[in-house]
Amino acid sequence: MIEPLHVHPAQVSFADTDCSGWLHFPKIFRHVEEAEHLYLQQQGIVVIDRELGGWPRVHVSCDFKRPLRFGDKIEVQLGIERIGAASVSWVFEVVKEGEVCAFGKMTTVRVDCEGKPLVIDEGTRGKLQAVP
Known part of the structure; x- marks a missing residue:
């Protein structure tokens, strides 16, 4: 990723780890989701509303390069690869001490409150493309 839209500092908690003390693989998405939600909130975009709908995931992928362990301080670097009519393709890197430990896409x-896709309006589209 050349320049992330949002950088979210975090720490690997005990609840994130397996018996070895290493980050359990699905927990990476919790950190990525926190970064995404904070970015959306900072841009003034509603993350979820029972009346207005939300932004469910339809695809996630992640490649792991280095293990992360309990207590590690990490950064989730989040960017946008593509904005479609109703979708956003995010890219992310999870970095520890300047080294990429995991990377992926989401x-x-x-969608509206019934789960039907909604076209992303121009105001929201502009906020998503905002540079920090």
Whole structure:
């Protein structure tokens, strides 16, 4: 990732780890989701509303390069690869001490309260493309 839109500092908690003390693989998405939600909130974009809908994930992938362990301080670097009519394709890197430990992609779709896709309006589209 050349320049992330959002950088979210975090720490690997005990609840994130398996019996070896290493980050259990699905827990990486919790950290990525926190970064995504904070970015959306900072841009003034509603993350979820029972009346207005939300942004569920329709695809996630992650490659792991280095293990992360209990207590490690990490940064989730989040960017946007593509904004479609109703979807956002996010890219992320999880970095520890300047080294990429995991990277991946996540696609979310803007939906109404019944789960039907909604076209992303121009105001929201502009906020998503905002540079920090």
